[in-house]
Amino acid sequence: MREEIISLKNEAIAQIMETSSISELENLRIIYSGRNGKLTSLIKKLKEFPKDKRKQVGILINETKNSLNQIISSQKNKLSSSSRKWFDPTIPGIKPKLGNLHLVTKAIREISLIFEKIGFVRVRYPEVEWGYFAFEALNMPKTHPARDEWETFFVDSKLNSKFGQTVLTPHTSSGQVREMLRVKTPPIRMINIAKCYRRQSDVSHTQMFHQFEGLVIDKDISIINLKGTLDYFAKNFFGNKRKTRLRPYDFRFTEPSFEVDISCDICNGKGCKLCKEGWLELGGAGMVHPNVLKAGKIDPKKYSGFAFGWGVERTYMMKSGIKIPDIRFLYSSDLNILKQY
Numbered sequence: 001m002r003e004e005i006i007s008l009k010n011e012a013i014a015q016i017m018e019t020s021s022i023s024e025l026e027n028l029r030i031i032y033s034g035r036n037g038k039l040t041s042l043i044k045k046l047k048e049f050p051k052d053k054r055k056q057v058g059i060l061i062n063e064t065k066n067s068l069n070q071i072i073s074s075q076k077n078k079l080s081s082s083s084r085k086w087f088d089p090t091i092p093g094i095k096p097k098l099g100n101l102h103l104v105t106k107a108i109r110e111i112s113l114i115f116e117k118i119g120f121v122r123v124r125y126p127e128v129e130w131g132y133f134a135f136e137a138l139n140m141p142k143t144h145p146a147r148d149e150w151e152t153f154f155v156d157s158k159l160n161s162k163f164g165q166t167v168l169t170p171h172t173s174s175g176q177v178r179e180m181l182r183v184k185t186p187p188i189r190m191i192n193i194a195k196c197y198r199r200q201s202d203v204s205h206t207q208m209f210h211q212f213e214g215l216v217i218d219k220d221i222s223i224i225n226l227k228g229t230l231d232y233f234a235k236n237f238f239g240n241k242r243k244t245r246l247r248p249y250d251f252r253f254t255e256p257s258f259e260v261d262i263s264c265d266i267c268n269g270k271g272c273k274l275c276k277e278g279w280l281e282l283g284g285a286g287m288v289h290p291n292v293l294k295a296g297k298i299d300p301k302k303y304s305g306f307a308f309g310w311g312v313e314r315t316y317m318m319k320s321g322i323k324i325p326d327i328r329f330l331y332s333s334d335l336n337i338l339k340q341y
């Protein structure tokens with residue numbers, strides 16, 4: 001029996017010293033000195049011994065149990081101190097990655113602020129719009145060929161007898177007559193910034209883009225007010241050094257009409273893939289056509305007005321130093337590109 005106890009002890013010590021985790025150690029404790037462990041079953045066998053030897057063997061088993069418990073507890077200390085992790089509280093922490101506003105959101109906020117400073121009020125009109133407000137109210141009768149330019153997405157082929165079909169609004173000009181009908185009596189100074197949709201995609205076009213539309217109606221509004229407002233915006237947004245130009249154009253809802261270009265910041269006016277000839281078109285502008293005022297129930301004999309509608313993305317791409325050479329980058333969701341600006 002003595003030999004059996006000693007070999008059990010040696011076997012247990014060897015295994016305890018090999019353990020590499022607290023849970024492994026706990027398993028061994030249960031196997032050797034647990035309630036149904038090997039040493040406990042030896043104690044149960046004591047009854048079979050003659051009375052005179054029983055005491056000696058009992059003492060030996062107890063001593064073995066105590067010394068195994070001591071070895072287990074010192075091994076436990078060793079394991080838990082080696083798994084303890086030290087850290088230096090003076091090392092600077094890892095900064096969480098911060099997101100930032102999308103460039104188009106930044107552009108919209110900046111543009112709004114510039115116009116709000118001179119009394120324009122930001123409004124919003126539907127993105128899914130009646131064809132009437134996008135076209136007829138803007139002096140483009142049904143089947144007029146000028147409508148083709150707007151490469152429109154139609155939402156529903158059903159026709160409403162007054163308002164026509166529903167469309168994804170192809171330009172923010174669809175808010176012009178809605179604003180006149182809402183305000184009823186001028187003065188009007190609106191800035192409408194919203195998503196627009198067209199079937200177009202290339203280096204300077206996306207299918208979804210944003211426009212900002214200005215509309216001013218009051219007594220005695222002239223083309224000088226239009227030019228002054230556009231110059232004010234251009235100076236505030238692009239700085240003093242950049243050049244803008246007005247090109248005569250033909251929009252059905254303004255007369256006279258212009259397109260507004262800016263000297264390209266990508267190529268410094270030399271001509272590149274984006275601008276082609278050194279100037280990039282930013283938007284259209286003109287004096288509100290009397291038929292549009294009439295559609296908005298405003299008397300063209302009493303009031304006159306100007307309007308302009310520019311692309312937000314193109315305007316931002318032309319901001320000095322930004323240098324985004326392809327409009328599609330803005331919607332690529334590629335953080336490596338977006339983080340650069």
Ligand code: FA5
Pocket residue numbers: 170171172173198200201204205206207208209210211213251254257281282283284285286307308309310311312313314315327
């Ligand atoms: C218009 O949309 C007119 N409604 C502008 C206007 C308003 C004229 C008020 C007169 C009075 P145009 O189709 O040219 O015009 O578009 C204006 C600007 O929107 C463009 O110069 C461009 O900057 C931007 N734009 C147009 N289509 C796209 C497109 N697919 N992707 C990105 N930007 C576009």
